[in-house]
Amino acid sequence: MSEKSKPRIGVYICHCGTNIAATVDVAAVAEYAQSLPGVVKARHYTYMCSEPGQALIKEDARALGLNRVVVASCSPRMHEPTFRGAAQEGGVNPYRTEMANIREQCSWVHHDRDAATAKAKSLVASAVAKATHLDPLEEREVGVQPGAVVIGGGVAGMMAALDVADAGFPVTLVEKSDRLGGHAAGLNRTFPDLEPTAEWLTPLIERVQSHPRVTVLLGAQVEEVTGFVGNFELTVAQGEERQKIGAGAIIIATGYDIFDPRRKPELGYGRYPGVVTTWELEQRVAAGDLTVAGRTPKDVAFVKCVGSRDVQLGNAYCSRVCCMVAAKQAQLVKQLLPEARVNVFYMDVRTFGKRGEEFYDEARRAGVLYRRGNVSEVYARGERLVVRVEDTFLRRTVEHETDLVVLAVGMEPRLDAGAISALLKLPRSADGFFLEAHPKLGPVDTATSGVFLAGCCQAPKDIPDTVAQAKAAASSALIPLLRGTVPIESATAVVDAELCAGCGMCVEVCPYGAPALDPLWGVSRVNAVLCKGCGACAVTCPSKAIRLQHFTPVQILAQVDALVE
Amino acid sequence: MRVDDRQLLSELDLFGCIQCGKCTGGCPVSITTPLNIRYLIYETLVGALPEAEHMEELWDCTCCFTCVERCPKDVRPAELIIGIRGQMVESGKIPGTISTALTGIFRQGNPLGFARDDRAAWAEGLDLKPAQEGCDTLLFTCCTSAYDLQAQPAARALVRVLKAAGVDLGHLGTEETCCGNEVRRVGEKAMFEEMLVEEGRALLESVGARRIVTTSPHCFNTLKNEYGLHGIEVRHYTQVLAGLLQEGRLTLSGSLDKTVTYHDPCFLGKQNKVFEEPRAVLRAIPGLNFVEMDRNRERSLCCEGGGGRMWFEGTNTEDRLAFRRVQEAVDTGAEILAVACPFCLAMFSDAVKVKGLEERLKVMDIAELVAQALGG
Numbered sequence: 001m002s003e004k005s006k007p008r009i010g011v012y013i014c015h016c017g018t019n020i021a022a023t024v025d026v027a028a029v030a031e032y033a034q035s036l037p038g039v040v041k042a043r044h045y046t047y048m049c050s051e052p053g054q055a056l057i058k059e060d061a062r063a064l065g066l067n068r069v070v071v072a073s074c075s076p077r078m079h080e081p082t083f084r085g086a087a088q089e090g091g092v093n094p095y096r097t098e099m100a101n102i103r104e105q106c107s108w109v110h111h112d113r114d115a116a117t118a119k120a121k122s123l124v125a126s127a128v129a130k131a132t133h134l135d136p137l138e139e140r141e142v143g144v145q146p147g148a149v150v151i152g153g154g155v156a157g158m159m160a161a162l163d164v165a166d167a168g169f170p171v172t173l174v175e176k177s178d179r180l181g182g183h184a185a186g187l188n189r190t191f192p193d194l195e196p197t198a199e200w201l202t203p204l205i206e207r208v209q210s211h212p213r214v215t216v217l218l219g220a221q222v223e224e225v226t227g228f229v230g231n232f233e234l235t236v237a238q239g240e241e242r243q244k245i246g247a248g249a250i251i252i253a254t255g256y257d258i259f260d261p262r263r264k265p266e267l268g269y270g271r272y273p274g275v276v277t278t279w280e281l282e283q284r285v286a287a288g289d290l291t292v293a294g295r296t297p298k299d300v301a302f303v304k305c306v307g308s309r310d311v312q313l314g315n316a317y318c319s320r321v322c323c324m325v326a327a328k329q330a331q332l333v334k335q336l337l338p339e340a341r342v343n344v345f346y347m348d349v350r351t352f353g354k355r356g357e358e359f360y361d362e363a364r365r366a367g368v369l370y371r372r373g374n375v376s377e378v379y380a381r382g383e384r385l386v387v388r389v390e391d392t393f394l395r396r397t398v399e400h401e402t403d404l405v406v407l408a409v410g411m412e413p414r415l416d417a418g419a420i421s422a423l424l425k426l427p428r429s430a431d432g433f434f435l436e437a438h439p440k441l442g443p444v445d446t447a448t449s450g451v452f453l454a455g456c457c458q459a460p461k462d463i464p465d466t467v468a469q470a471k472a473a474a475s476s477a478l479i480p481l482l483r484g485t486v487p488i489e490s491a492t493a494v495v496d497a498e499l500c501a502g503c504g505m506c507v508e509v510c511p512y513g514a515p516a517l518d519p520l521w522g523v524s525r526v527n528a529v530l531c532k533g534c535g536a537c538a539v540t541c542p543s544k545a546i547r548l549q550h551f552t553p554v555q556i557l558a559q560v561d562a563l564v565e
Numbered sequence: 566m567r568v569d570d571r572q573l574l575s576e577l578d579l580f581g582c583i584q585c586g587k588c589t590g591g592c593p594v595s596i597t598t599p600l601n602i603r604y605l606i607y608e609t610l611v612g613a614l615p616e617a618e619h620m621e622e623l624w625d626c627t628c629c630f631t632c633v634e635r636c637p638k639d640v641r642p643a644e645l646i647i648g649i650r651g652q653m654v655e656s657g658k659i660p661g662t663i664s665t666a667l668t669g670i671f672r673q674g675n676p677l678g679f680a681r682d683d684r685a686a687w688a689e690g691l692d693l694k695p696a697q698e699g700c701d702t703l704l705f706t707c708c709t710s711a712y713d714l715q716a717q718p719a720a721r722a723l724v725r726v727l728k729a730a731g732v733d734l735g736h737l738g739t740e741e742t743c744c745g746n747e748v749r750r751v752g753e754k755a756m757f758e759e760m761l762v763e764e765g766r767a768l769l770e771s772v773g774a775r776r777i778v779t780t781s782p783h784c785f786n787t788l789k790n791e792y793g794l795h796g797i798e799v800r801h802y803t804q805v806l807a808g809l810l811q812e813g814r815l816t817l818s819g820s821l822d823k824t825v826t827y828h829d830p831c832f833l834g835k836q837n838k839v840f841e842e843p844r845a846v847l848r849a850i851p852g853l854n855f856v857e858m859d860r861n862r863e864r865s866l867c868c869e870g871g872g873g874r875m876w877f878e879g880t881n882t883e884d885r886l887a888f889r890r891v892q893e894a895v896d897t898g899a900e901i902l903a904v905a906c907p908f909c910l911a912m913f914s915d916a917v918k919v920k921g922l923e924e925r926l927k928v929m930d931i932a933e934l935v936a937q938a939l940g941g
Contacts, residue, residue, distance in 0.1 A: 265863045266591070266635065310637040311581075347585040376590030376635060380859045390586035390595065395604055397595040 007038035007132045010066040011124060012057060014048035014073035016103055023107035025117040029072065032121045036128045040064050049079050054086040061090025068092065068131040072100040072124045093136035095490060095550055100127035122563055129562035133555045137490040142529055144230035144248040144480050149174060151222055151420070154182020155201075155463060156455025156470040157253035158208045163474035164251075165213040169481050172215045172245050173208065174222055174236055180205045182255055186279055188286035190463060191328040192359035225250070225423055226513070228530060229450025230486040249450050249477035252434065253470065254420055256411040256456040259307025259315070267303065267407060268378035274385050275378060275405045277306075278325050285332045290404060293383070297403035300333050301387045302326045302344040303375040308410030308460075309347065317431050319410030319460040323350045326408045327360050330368040342368045343400070345375045345389055353462065378405055411460040424451055433459050444473040450486075452476050491550035492531035493538055497523045499545035506537035506546060515546075566617040566658050570609045573648045581638040582606050588632035588642040593867040597881045598625040602632055602642045609645060617653050624650075624660055625879050628750040628872030629831035634863070643872075650752030663751055666876040671756065674742035675708035676876060685738045687717040691724045693736045696772045700735025702727070702805075703774035703797075705788065707781035708743050709875070709907035715914060716907040719930030720780050723802055726935050727778070730815040732805075740768060744779075746787035746832070751873035766792050778805045780932075782833035782906045783871065789837070801833055803905050803931055807842035810849045819940030820852035826899035827931075828858070828890065828913070829865035830906035843905050846931055850938045856897045866890050870908030887916035895926050902928045 011033040015021035026044040033042035041060050045053050048071055057069055069087040073079060076099040084094035100123040110116040146169055150161045153175030161171045179185070187197045208214055217238055224235040232247045258279060261269040268275045274292040276284070284290055290297055304326055308319040323346070330342050344363075349370065351360040364370060377388040387400040413432035414420075421428055427435040427447050434457050437445035444452045454473040455466040480486045493514070495506075500523040506515040507524065514530035515537055517523070524546070526537070538548040547553075573579070582603075589595045589603040600622040608614045617623075623646055632642040653659050666676035673681045685693075687710070696703050704727070710720040727734050745761035769777065769792070776798035779785040789799035809815035827847055833839045840862045847855050860866050869879065869886045879885075891913055894902040902917075904910050913928040 268864075305637070311639045312635075312637060347583060372586070373590055374585035374587040374637070376587050376631075377864055379864060388590055390589035390601070390603060392584060392586040392589075392603065395601060397589055397592065397601075399596065 005067065007068055008040045008064065008066050009036075009038045009068045009070060009128060009131055010057065010060045010064065011036075011039055011042040011070045011128060012048050012053075012072065013042070013044035013102075013124070014053070014071065015044065015046045016073060016107075017046065020073070020103050020107040023110060023113055023116045024102060024120045025113065028117055029102075029120045029124060033070075033124050033128065036125060038068075038132050039128060040066060048073050049082050054082070057083070057086040058090040061087065061092050066090065066092055068096045068098070068134060070098050070100065070124065070127045070131050072102045072120065072127065074103040075101050094139070095137035096131065096134045098127045098131040098134065100124045125565070126559045126562040130555050130559040133552070133558050135549070137549055140488050140490055140528070141485040142230060142488055144484050144486055145232070145246040146481060146484075147171065147247050148249045148251060148477050148481065149222075149232070149234050149245055149247040150251045150253060152182070152253035152255055152455070152457070153177075153180040153208075153216065153218075154253060154255045154455060155184045155204070156255070156457075156466045157182070157251070158204055159467050159470035160251045160253060160454045160474040160477070161208060161214050162211065163471055164477055164481070165211050167478050167482070168213070169478070170213045170215070172217060172236070172247070174217050174220045176219070176221055178219050180208060180216065180218075183258070184463065186282060188282045189328065189332065191324040192355040194328065194331070222423060228488075229448075230480050231529075232450065248481045249452065250424070251452045251454055251473050251477055252420065252424065252426070252446075252457055253454040253473075254414055254417070254457045256460065257414050259409040259412050261306050261407045261409055263313065264306060266377045267306065267375070268385070268405070269407060272378070272380060272385060272405075274403060275407065277407050277409045278322070278329060279409070281329055281333075281406050285329065285336065288336060290333065290336060292404055295383070295403065297337065297340055299341045299402040300330075300337070300343070300404045300406065301375075301400060301402040302330055302342075302406045302408060303387070304344065304346045304408045305374065306407040306409045307412065315410065315412060315431070317460065318350060320350070321460065321462045322408040322410055324353075324356060324359065324462065326406075327351060327363040327368070329406065331363050331366050334366045334368060343402070344368060344370050345373055345387065346370060347372075347374045354464070411456055414457070417457070424448060426451065431459075433457065444469055444476050450480060488529055489531065489533045491533040491548070492528045493526045493533070493535070493546050493548045495524045495526055496545045496547065497521065499543045500524050501543050501545070503542065505540050505542065509536045509540045511536070566653070566656050568614045568617055568649055568652055570612050570614050572652075573609055573645060577641065577644055577648055579606055579610055579640060579645065582610065582640045583638055585637065587635050587637060591631040591635050593629060593631065593886050594625045594627065594869065594879075597884045597886065598622050598879065600625045602626075602646065606640070606642060606645060614649075617649070617656075617658055620649070622880050623653075624663070624873065624877045625881075626872050627831070627867050627869050627874050629867040630836050631831070631867070634835050647750055647752055651754050652752070654752040659751070660877050662876045662878075663873055666873075667748065667751070667753055667756065670743045670745070670748060670761075675712060676743060676747070677708060677712050679712045681739055684711050684741055685736065687711050687720055688724065688736060691721060693724055693734065696735030696737050696774065698735065699773060701733035701775050702735070703769070703772055703777045704734055704736045705744070705777050705779045705784055706736070706741065707779070707784050707907050709911065710780040711741070713907065713911065716910055716930075719907065719910065719932045722930070722936035723780060723932035726806065726815065726932060726939065729939055730809045732809070735772065735774065737768070737772075742768075744784040744787050746783040746791075747871065747873050747875070749787070749791070750871070762792055766794060769794060769797065776800055778802050780907060782830040782837070783908065786832040786836060801837075801839060801842075801905070803833070803843040803846055804839060806931070806935060807845045810846060817850055817935065817938040817940065819938040821850050821934060821938050822852040823901050824854040824856055824897075824899045825901045825903050825934070826856050826858050826894050826897045827861075827903045827905075828868070828894070828909055829862055830904070830909050831865065831867050831871060833905060834862060834865055843903075843931055846935060847903060850934060853934070853938075856899055858893045858897055860893065866893070868906075868909045868912040870906075870912045875908055875911070885912075885916060887912040888920055891916045891920060891922055891926060891928075895922060900925070900927065901934070902926055903931050903934060904928060905931050
């Protein structure tokens with residue numbers, strides 16, 4: 001080991017407020033760390049991730065000539081990038097940073113202070129041992145394909161496509177059906193202002209179709225996606241034709257399916273012409289015709305939460321728009337039939353959001369009657385329908401006679417969500433919608449970098465929220481496009497050609513297609529651009545010819561030895 | 566008597582309830598009696614249940630389980646009623662007629678109080694072999710099918726039909742004991758589990774039959790879902806008949822030129838999702854004109870005979886659901902209301918008499934209709 005790389009380690013113990021300090025004697029851990037071989041300086045501080053905390057690392061690194069940094073705090077999933085950045089600013093190679101998780105794996109799960117402190121010491125010793133053997137790795141970047149592909153031509157897809165295109169990049173908008181507009185095209189008017197949908201949707205479609213940098217592919221489907229952030233290649237089928245499209249980023253805006261109320265047979269949908277969905281009522285209101293079998297309804301009953309908030313159906317979530325849709329349609333029905341009694345049967349009224357509560361107020365003031373009770377059954381009585389429901393405020397089951405029953409149906413993950421998920425390796429949450437990278441901090445990102453989510457494919461939402469998310473997805477997709485380069489993982493696998501027998505097992509096991517057999521030399525070569533550093537090849541290789549950088553046997557064994565000492 | 570609500574809360578998962586009212590709204594007796602299961606859950610949650618003596622309507626519940634089937638939060642409301650009934654049973658505070666029924670089962674193996682020795686009298690002359698000699702299919706008769714003069718013809722018809730199809734049929738004779746489906750539902754958990762299930766399971770498994778066929782959806786439900794029988798298929802007789810017809814083992818050469826409607830029993834339809842087989846059997850009868858009532862399948866209106874109601878009149882004897890149901894059947898233009906359950910048969914036959922509809926509507930078991938169509 002040369003003088004230059006002789007370990008000079010700084011160790012930083014975080015209190016995490018009282019999260020760690022209440023259970024672990026942080027001062028004792030720091031004192032212990034100071035005694036470990038190679039450690040030049042050990043400190044403890046309230047919040048290492050804070051500005052002053054990071055400054056400690058940077059200043060020590062410069063003043064003491066540190067070449068390795070160990071931070072004992074939370075999970076590396078939380079702050080590894082933070083501390084790698086701090087180390088780098090202090091002149092330490094970021095890959096010579098190591099973390100010991102003394103919060104999730106220690107203070108949060110133990111009560112005994114002495115035992116927790118002893119365990120924290122072991123974890124720190126282990127991290128220091130690994131750090132001693134860490135090699136500097138080079139930060140690498142590759143160029144980016146200037147352009148994006150948006151999958152789905154509804155409101156979310158169109159809005160995202162326009163923003164990316166307006167920023168100067170070519171966009172291909174791939175739509176499965178033969179038209180743009182998605183489900184919004186089936187809406188007559190929108191809440192909370194009763195504005196005709198066509199007034200904003202038609203110009204939006206127009207703008208997309210005429211934009212010089214947007215190519216719209218209708219009746220088209222993505223069949224295959226290869227590559228990685230900055231350099232995706234998509235195979236798109238349009239009829240018999242196949243074309244390959246390169247893209248720096250992909251935005252998923254595939255939308256949702258409308259719940260089919262035939263799955264709630266007790267509500268009589270598909271059996272009685274007088275039972276319709278909110279989507280069908282939308283068209284009837286537009287046509288101004290609410291008659292059932294030629295008769296004008298004297299009474300209209302809305303049923304909320306159909307297909308939503310229902311554990312038995314597997315749809316535990318709230319569809320977030322049905323309360324507002326019902327309030328909107330109830331008002332429109334009241335306008336068309338001022339004499340009719342209009343009732344909304346509900347479990348809860350959730351008209352949150354800007355102007356939501358006011359809109360609900362307007363519906364009631366217009367004479368719409370809200371009755372609390374989840375409709376249990378619909379059946380016929382002569383020419384009329386009966387809604388059987390407990391009015392929970394009356395504490396009595398009523399057989400409410402009506403003429404038109406409107407089922408406020410919710411949203412479901414698309415039937416083909418599984419296929420799209422497989423295509424892009426997109427995880428889905430328990431409800432079946434696509435899973436965002438972080439519920440708070442990564443609402444449009446996915447587990448695959450360079451792939452972003454917009455609209456109801458991620459979760460049910462209304463049009464304003466859909467547009468907000470679409471614009472966020474566009475802006476995130478623009479980050480790699482505008483930078484022109486993307487950083488790629490440095491902790492990749494490397495093959496020792498001397499040891500490789502060319503068996504090809506690494507090629508088979510790699511989920512990213514990174515290793516390939518060199519046709520000339522018959523040995524494996526790993527494409528570092530494709531490699532994600534998962535290590536599957538390294539453990540599979542029977543000749544031990546593959547080494548995963550940053551997780552080498554020497555490093556890991558040192559880490560284990562320190563733990564068991 | 567104070568109900569121990571803490572115990573109920575620890576046994577039943579009621580905290581998921583959002584008080585939406587789907588249960589009460591669908592509860593068939595919530596229209597005719599003060600029973601409100603949604604409110605009962607609320608009272609249990611907040612510790613405000615009234616004294617048991619003031620909850621006579623608890624015995625109105627027929628255990629049709631519409632509430633359980635429809636609850637959007639997977640709460641099982643009817644189980645609360647069964648739980649409270651259980652506490653009443655333990656402290657002896659139960660209606661006298663239910664107490665009598667339980668005593669009958671304890672002493673003679675049937676709730677009607679008839680002698681055990683007479684249990685197989687209904688089958689005289691049918692040449693029904695003792696299951697103990699070994700058989701492919703074990704016929705399990707409901708106590709009502711075995712003792713009730715009104716229900717016996719259906720059981721006899723079923724035996725004739727199964728034999729005509731060449732089924733190797735056996736019967737337990739006087740060893741057969743009440744299945745206990747309603748025993749559990751009136752809250753007598755100990756008798757159900759420790760006596761009926763434990764002894765019943767051993768007896769049924771000892772026969773070595775491939776399958777059990779029941780005359781009643783109630784026996785079918787408990788034997789299939791609650792007995793934990795090993796290596797024996799449990800089938801309601803309509804399922805077996807539908808299978809025999811489909812395989813061509815049962816042929817109907819006679820005909821029945823009648824308009825017939827069918828009532829879905831709660832324990833067969835709602836609770837076990839057997840909707841199509843009874844209809845397939847009826848449609849296979851030559852000449853029969855099948856019509857549906859408006860409320861069918863999942864929305865079938867309970868006859869009010871389940872959950873111990875065969876032994877308890879209920880708090881509203883003026884307005885019975887069976888009265889409404891037979892009128893619905895008449896409204897379809899049907900001459901025959903077909904049933905597949907001895908309780909439904911009893912409730913509707915009674916309602917037809919009370920409402921003076923004898924000239925217009927006949928209540929018959931599907932097995933009887935099939936037997937009439939056997940021909941030759």
